[in-house]
Amino acid sequence: MFGINTPELILIVVLAVLVIGPTRLPGYLEQLKNLIREVRKMASGARETIKEEAGVDIDDIDWKKYDPRQYDPRRIIREALLDDEDVEKLNSLKMAPTAAIASMMGKDELKSKDNSEALAGSAVPAAPEIERLAEGQRAPFDAEAT
Numbered sequence: 001m002f003g004i005n006t007p008e009l010i011l012i013v014v015l016a017v018l019v020i021g022p023t024r025l026p027g028y029l030e031q032l033k034n035l036i037r038e039v040r041k042m043a044s045g046a047r048e049t050i051k052e053e054a055g056v057d058i059d060d061i062d063w064k065k066y067d068p069r070q071y072d073p074r075r076i077i078r079e080a081l082l083d084d085e086d087v088e089k090l091n092s093l094k095m096a097p098t099a100a101i102a103s104m105m106g107k108d109e110l111k112s113k114d115n116s117e118a119l120a121g122s123a124v125p126a127a128p129e130i131e132r133l134a135e136g137q138r139a140p141f142d143a144e145a146t
Contacts, residue, residue: 004012020028051057064070133139 016028017025047058
């Protein structure tokens with residue numbers, strides 16, 4: 001409750017009794033009780049207002065549907081790029097998404113990365129060759145680029 005553990009709560013109550021005094025304490029407790037009652041009335045009034053204005057009962061809303069932790073950006077982009085029937089096929093297949101997309105495209109050869117002939121005719125581009133500098137050779141420097 002508000003990050004207060006039991007010993008701290010007891011200390012606050014004891015200090016309140018000492019500071020407020022036993023004569024005024026019942027009046028303050030009555031005010032606290034009225035404050036809690038008013039807050040509850042405001043909360044139920046807000047619930048009723050939402051129900052009247054939006055026509056939706058808060059208890060009927062599926063809040064898990066709006067949980068941002070459930071969204072996978074890769075899935076959203078994949079579903080946006082593929083046709084509806086391709087998405088259904090992808091969801092029905094139980095394999096990795098890249099292999100499933102390759103099988104939908106008719107390229108079953110992508111399953112094996114060791115097969116260089118299959119990769120040559122596939123939709124996956126080959127990695128570009130990287131030029132290595134000779135030992136002791138300095139990298140080119142462009143003073144105007146910085």
